[in-house]
Amino acid sequence: MASTVLACALVFTLNGTAAQSVGPKDIPFQQVELSKNISQLLRSNSGHYWKTAATDVSRLGDLSNYIQEQGTINGDPHLGNFSVIPITSKKGKEELKFLNIDFDDGGRGPFALEFARYVAVGKASSKDIKVKDLCNAYLSGLRGEKMKEPATIRDAESITSAEYAELRTKYVQKRVSGNKFKEIPGEIEKWDGHPNKEDVSAVIKNYEVLDVAKRPMERGGSLGSLRLWVLVKDKSGNKRILELKEYQETSLAEYQAQPEMNHRVADLFETYWRKTDPSSYTLEKVFDRVYWVREKKVTVLEYQDKVQEDEARIYIANLIGRFQARQAEGAAYLAKIEKDPTRFKEAVKAFIKDYLGTATAAME
Helix, strand or coil, rough: CCCCCCCCCCCCCCCCCCCCCCCCCCCCCCCCCCCHHHHHHHHHHHHHHHHHHHHCCCHHHHHHHCCEEEEEEECCCCHHHHHEEEECCCCCCEEEEECCCCCCCECCCCHHHHHHHHHHHHHHHHCCCCHHHHHHHHHHCCCCCCCCCHHHHHHHHHHHHHHHHHHHHHHHHEEEECCCCCCCCEEEEEEEECCHHHHHCCCCCCCEEHHHHHCCCCCCCCCCEEEEEEEECCCCCEEEHHHHECCCCHHHHHHCCCCCCHHHHHEEEEHHHCCCCCEEEEECCCCCCEEEEEECCCCCCCCCCCCHHHHHHHHHHHHHHHHHHHCCHHHHHHHHHCHHHHHHHHHHHHHHHHHHHHHHHHHH
């Protein structure tokens, strides 16, 4: 069985004593009772991270000297938000690519704090991952140096379009009976509200809409927002599942004001999917709310053990560096770090140790 990325790992030695929260007392973590470990707690609380960074700059320590350079970033980067999915390029070519697949929590913010957030979740998820390895891969990316993809990712990208279509058919068949969703506890619930079939049909023009069901949300950053599955049939008669995820303001708004919604989304696409047809991941107003609309993807990338997970984490650190490097302030940011790379690594490590201490205390 493939291992999950929900590994429970307590990281950094906290001087043999219980960690003490040194952050502002008026910034509580949410969903503490719903979180099984620190990794889950952090991934459910990206807003806490950004609010802490904005309201208690002293917590950043030396890292505060690296937050002046900003650009388009992901407010909640972690292993689970990167995967191999089928895409269509702007030239019409169909292929499977390893991408940032969930950037709805993105926006504008400091490059250094995006990376530090990524390191924090990585360390909370894996006791073996080294900050220095993540930093080295990240700095290599900032220099424009592309790391070789791990074999696990390359193998997933080698799946053909025909093979993926077969996997998608099997995935849909397990969840559908005729033209209706099956009700599956913990996965698919009956939905009688709005938006309904007619509401979705008014917006989704390329498919015949067959049914709408509700996805339960037990925990996570999207807790409290509506998430629906839509069963559709394409022009070839093939059934697919589309996902409607209610639009929420990015957690980066806890750090600073963000660009207008459509401007923000355009920047995110240019950063993360710039060679990809954007029609596969759009914002649409359906009935009375705005939703992210995308096809539900079949999982083709599974890590068989924690070694493979950590290899991917290091590769993603490099990828984050490359995303930042090609932005306007990337060169100035790199030049600042290059004056003393060791100082930057130590600044990241110190801040992460402090922030993870706060998260640990919240779980006690």
